[in-house]
Amino acid sequence: MTEWWKKAVVYQIYPRSFMDSDGDGIGDIQGIIRKLDYLAELGVDVLWLSPVYDSPNDDNGYDIRDYQKIMQEFGTMDDFERMLEGVHERGMRLVMDLVVNHTSDEHNWFTQRPDYYIWKDQPNNWRSFFSGSAWQFDEEREQYYLHLFSKKQPDLNWENEELRNEVYKMMRWWLDKGVDGFRMDVINMISKDQDFPDGIDGDGTPHFFNGPRVHEFLQEMNEKVLSDYDIVTVGEMPGAATEDAKLYTGPDRRELNMIFTFEHMNLDQGPSGKWELQPLRLTDLKENLEKWQVELFEKGWNSLYWNNHDQPRIVSRFGNDAQYRKQSAKMLATCLHFLQGTPYIYQGEELGMTNVAFSSIDEYRDIETLNMYKEKRAQGIPHEELMKSIHAKGRDNARTPMQWDDSLNAGFTKGDPWISVNPNYPEINAEKRHEADSVFGYYQKLIAFRKELEVITKGNFKLLHREDEEIFAYTRRAADEQLTVYCNFSETPRELPLPTGQVLIGNYPPQENQGVMKLRPYEALCFYEGHQKIGE
Incomplete structure (x- = not known):
């Protein structure tokens, strides 16, 4: 295959x-x-x-x-x-x-095949990723089942x-x-x-x-x-x-x-x-x-x-x-x-x-976020501080x-x-x-390059400017092809030595680089050397 x-x-x-x-x-x-x-x-x-x-x-x-x-x-x-x-x-x-x-605890296995799940008479101290204990007591069985996530998500017994x-x-x-x-x-x-x-x-x-x-x-x-x-x-x-x-x-x-x-x-x-x-x-x-x-x-x-x-x-x-x-x-x-x-x-x-x-916390839907907020508020952590974390890291940002x-x-x-x-x-x-x-x-261009250039799939990786806190640069090399990628992760304009090769793609309009590469805020440039004819 x-x-x-x-x-x-x-x-x-x-x-x-x-x-x-x-x-x-x-x-x-x-x-x-x-x-x-x-x-x-x-x-x-x-x-x-x-x-x-x-x-x-x-x-x-x-x-x-x-x-x-x-x-x-x-x-x-x-x-x-x-x-x-x-x-x-x-x-x-x-x-x-x-x-x-x-x-789900509503899967018919949970009632019909309890041996497909993990049960204990006494729970250990593991915590769930969604806050609280990872064990839930089941009245009917008089045992605890493991749920590493929500209590409605019992873990299967592999x-x-x-x-x-x-x-x-x-x-x-x-x-x-x-x-x-x-x-x-x-x-x-x-x-x-x-x-x-x-x-x-x-x-x-x-x-x-x-x-x-x-x-x-x-x-x-x-x-x-x-x-x-x-x-x-x-x-x-x-x-x-x-x-x-x-x-x-x-x-x-x-x-x-x-x-x-x-x-x-x-x-x-x-x-x-x-x-x-x-x-x-x-x-x-x-x-x-x-x-x-x-x-x-x-x-x-x-x-x-x-x-x-x-x-x-x-x-x-x-x-x-x-x-x-x-x-x-x-x-x-x-x-x-x-x-x-x-x-x-x-x-x-x-x-x-x-x-x-x-x-408002009421606008959020994610169980992980809501459980965390409830738990931390109960510990006295201020609403504003929690919202700052949720605005930065909450899963609903993607949803x-x-x-x-x-x-x-x-x-x-x-x-x-x-x-x-x-x-x-x-x-x-x-x-x-x-x-x-x-x-x-x-x-669209980045996706197309992956189909065209073998070096993206097969090339090795070498990091450049290792200690630089603003520039992420690297080369990829395979056979007779090389890519050199420069990314400015900051708002600071930077001047660096100009790599060899032709510009394959960049995220700003082209500018004259006379012997030096001038990277604008958050600029990315990729240079290509090799046998492929790179179109406009």
Whole structure:
């Protein structure tokens, strides 16, 4: 089977917020069908769909009640099959979200097959990622069940072979329908230390991140399911380092194609976690991305992302979303898309969509945010301080509706949207993609280069200007081709030696560089040397 995913660009759709076709304020599958031409125009190869399965929606669809049924709010299985057909007709592929660390407590397994879950007479001290204990007492069984996320998301017992075979059967059912792969939710948490020891301060992660049997389970999954299909797999893996990634993605290991690392996403937080804000040090980001580029080279494969449904908007986070919004959106895209790996674009990223700052906690919908706010307010932490953290890091930053045009509700719905639209939609929307300097047009070029230039897929990586706190620069070299990428992560104009080669792409109008390179605020420039004729 070909490694087609190495040249692919993935686009993540968060269905609830993408496009509403029926006016109920919730995005749906018919809405996605209406926008397939837009996605084909962008040039992406793969659409990754956040969960559309039947769910009581305690955690926005990541609490699944029935893996083989579509959530009523999103449509029907007929709608899904029409969408899949439309995706394939346009030469794109569709990846489903696979959520098999846990289900909803409303899944019929929970009552009919309790042995598919993890029960204890006495809980340990592990804490849930969504605040509070990770154990919930069940009156009927008079036992506690494990839920690393919401109490409505009981963890599955992967030690049970029957459960594993049920999961594999379900995966085959979707693949036989024609889906082209899986993004696997927190898949490195499926194996727990069976002694269930207490964690330091309630932190159980050392006992279930990359747990004792996880590689065995993934190799079994590959043998029984994945190896029979020409698909792509990516594992979401908090707490996975490069050494783990080589094991998960090494071609001879027969597990997954790539993983999502979280390391670069944790660099602007303090010791107490994501809500403790601290400024990004660019040298930390460079060092981290260099490590992943160098250590996985010819040993595994990277997935490249700045944004997803769980992360704030990158232009607000590492860029300047006011005066230099377009420039920094393009600069950040340049920095990422010339690295080795498969890039992921999250809906609206290609427009330079920004974080939102709702003034009232009542406007937020995310369970993680709401639980944190309630817990910290009870501890006496001021509202203003908590809102500052939520404005910077809350998951709802990514979940405000897609901004299609400047009509009411950004063209997302004719009804009341399930979450408010970012008020800047009149300035930032998809209708503006045809403007000469649009972020969208810039993404189209980056996506096209990945198809044309082998050096992007195969080249090695060398970091330049290592100690510079404003400039991220690197080279990629393969055979007789070289790329040199310069990104100014600051508002400070800089002068640097002019690299060799011709300018492949930049995010400002060209200027005369007589022997020196003058980088303007948030400017990105990529230089190319090689045999390819680069068009205008």
